[in-house]
Amino acid sequence: MVTDKKKKEAIVELPKQMVNEGVKTVKQSLTSSESFVSIQTSEYIKKGQTNLIREAMMKGYVEMSHINLSICTECLHAEYEAQHTTERLVSGG
Numbered sequence: 001m002v003t004d005k006k007k008k009e010a011i012v013e014l015p016k017q018m019v020n021e022g023v024k025t026v027k028q029s030l031t032s033s034e035s036f037v038s039i040q041t042s043e044y045i046k047k048g049q050t051n052l053i054r055e056a057m058m059k060g061y062v063e064m065s066h067i068n069l070s071i072c073t074e075c076l077h078a079e080y081e082a083q084h085t086t087e088r089l090v091s092g093g
Helices: 014-030 036-091
Strands: none
Touching: none
C-alpha cells in the first residue's frame, strides 16, 4: 500500500468526448486496480491507432491512383492498337 509520502498529485485535462464516452465504460468495467484515466487513455489510444491506420491506407490509395492513371494513360495507345488488330483479324480484313 502506498503511504502519503509517496503520493503525488497530478492534474489531467481530458477532452469532453473522452470523458463522455468514458462514463459508460467506467460504469461497466472499473475495478479496484483501474482508474478512470487509465481506462480512457487506453481506449483513446486504440481509437487513435485505428484512425492512423485508416488515414495511412487512404493516403496510399490516393497515391496509387495517380500512379495507376499514369500507367493507363501511357498504355492507352497499345489497347487501341490491340482492339483494332483483333477487329481486323476477326472481320477478315
